Amino acid sequence: MVAPTARRRVARVPATVVDGDAVRRRRERVVGEEPLEIRVAGPDGTVLATTATMRTPGHDFELAAGLLHAEGVLAGPEDLAEIRYCTDVEEQHYNVVTVHLRGAPRRDLAVRTLMSTASCGVCGAASLDALCERVPVVGGGLRVDGGVLSGLPDALRAAQPLFDETGGIHAAGLFSPGGDVLAVREDVGRHNALDKVLGARLLAGGLPAGDAVAVLSGRVSYELVQKTAAAGVPVLVAVSAPSSLAVATAERLGVTLAAFVRDGRFTLYAHPGRVVGAA
Known part of the structure; x- marks a missing residue:
């Protein structure tokens, strides 16, 4: 079930660039929506x-x-x-x-x-x-080293060709506990990017994904934790902040939630025991 791409993922639009006193017209690449x-x-x-x-x-x-x-x-x-x-x-x-x-x-x-x-x-x-009541608590013995976890957002960013071209798109990825890229998808919507990468795993018969770490390019909201838990992914990593309901959902559903993961630092909001060195 491979979907062809017949709509434009990147569009070229007219724009005016102002740089000090210099003004010029040119066509800019923007992400398709x-x-x-x-x-x-x-x-x-x-x-x-x-x-x-x-x-x-x-x-x-x-x-x-x-x-x-x-x-x-x-x-x-x-x-x-x-x-x-x-x-x-x-x-x-x-x-x-x-x-x-x-x-x-x-x-x-x-x-x-x-x-x-x-x-x-x-x-x-x-x-x-x-x-x-509908989504089972995520279990399993997956562990990820804190040093590996802190580098995952950079690894995600390195796998974003549409961001390189447009500068304005989210991404979600699945990584091994050792930091290897399993799959990355980009989309203008954070939830869409995660749906795409988890949908790819589902179509391949790979759910629940208890062997994977999910990584997001932005903030964490309730529905993103929901999707992660429903797919059986035990660890969710995000560059930016979580919401209060995201933290509560991660705690209830057994998902290790790491946010503000940048510059070698991170904050663990739920189930820190899966992160080696965080005890």
């Missing part, structure tokens, strides 16, 4: 639910699979019949995908979730308690 509509269909082809998100085109099938897994709609690739673009939408061709399930959704699509709010945050879940 377009809507993606995700439809969920049953075995008979009937559309059961839809959601939409703004994203950078590319890896759209992974994005759809990752989002649906985080929401409990599907458990693994065995639940998928196929994912394909909808060719009946001419103007928005490659901006609408349908995820065809082999059977009934694993979760009632009538329940208010991120599927109904396009990953807008806590408003998409009834409560943290309800989330903890």
Whole structure:
């Protein structure tokens, strides 16, 4: 299920550059941002639910699979019949995908979730308690050295070709405990980047990912911890700050949360025992 990239990931736009007294017109590269509509269909082809998100085109099938897994709609690739673009939408061709399930959704699509709010945050879940009833606590014996952990944001940044080209895009990556890159995806949305990288792992049959560390290029919010825990990833690393609900969710779901990871320093907010040297 490899999605072709038919929409532009990078666009060239006219701009005016002012440098002191010098003013010049030129075309600048900016990251692409377009809507993606995700439809969920049953075995008979009937559309059961839809959601939409703004994203950078590319890896759209992974994005759809990752989002649906985080929401409990599907458990693994065995639940998928196929994912394909909808060719009946001419103007928005490659901006609408349908995820065809082999059977009934694993979760009632009538329940208010991120599927109904396009990953807008806590408003998409009834409560943290309800989330903890659905997502099992992450366990496992993974350990990561503090020195390796502190270098992961730089390793993520080195694997961002779209950032090099545009200077304005988020990234999420999966790394081994030793710091090796397993997968990196870029997107204008933080949650989309994580959905893409976890969706790639799901489509490869690699969830739960108890052998991996997730790394984010920005801040950590509730839904990002949710997605990490749903994928069974035991350690989440971020360059910037967490929210209070992100910390509470990580604590409840067993995720080691490291934030402000930069310049050789980091702050551990939940389950520090997995980080060697942090005791």
